[in-house]
Amino acid sequence: MRIAHDWFVPVRINREKQKDRFKEYTITWTPTIVILDAEGKEHFRFTGFLPPLEFSAAIILNGAKTELDLGNYDLAIKCCDEVIEKYRGTPSVPEAMFYVSVAKYLSTHDGKNLRAGYDRLTKEFPGAEWTLKAAPYRLIGK
Amino acid sequence: MISWEESIDRGVTKAKEQKKLVLVDFFNPQ
Numbered sequence: 001m002r003i004a005h006d007w008f009v010p011v012r013i014n015r016e017k018q019k020d021r022f023k024e025y026t027i028t029w030t031p032t033i034v035i036l037d038a039e040g041k042e043h044f045r046f047t048g049f050l051p052p053l054e055f056s057a058a059i060i061l062n063g064a065k066t067e068l069d070l071g072n073y074d075l076a077i078k079c080c081d082e083v084i085e086k087y088r089g090t091p092s093v094p095e096a097m098f099y100v101s102v103a104k105y106l107s108t109h110d111g112k113n114l115r116a117g118y119d120r121l122t123k124e125f126p127g128a129e130w131t132l133k134a135a136p137y138r139l140i141g142k
Numbered sequence: 143m144i145s146w147e148e149s150i151d152r153g154v155t156k157a158k159e160q161k162k163l164v165l166v167d168f169f170n171p172q
Contacts, residue, residue: 008165011153
């Protein structure tokens, strides 16, 4: 959980003590992790237990997606790359490959980044959900 | 050792000061 401390302010909400917060955020099952920006706006959430490595990858990926939302493309790219390189084998990797290509496209407006993301996903994760989601980018020229 | 806040409002205030995001763990102690 070192990552959480470096990049996030970590908050724990106990269901027994703060039922009102559970209602406010419509939390129906635990554990649920919610990522907020510095204005308190929710960006992403995920529910259920994960082993430590998979949990860290999911936290970094969802942090990266939040940075993407906030227009911090370079940081989003760096964090997606970290998931791809250091957390290989975890379920977050295909989604990180999808979003790194999106972040590169938004940063450069060069469609080749989306195509490269599709090519990489097709090669490494044929048939995966995020490969299917990237399929329209096959129409972009190399 | 991670120091967890127990208030979302306090977490958001700290995030604003420290230019961080907020990670909220909703959990059931049972």
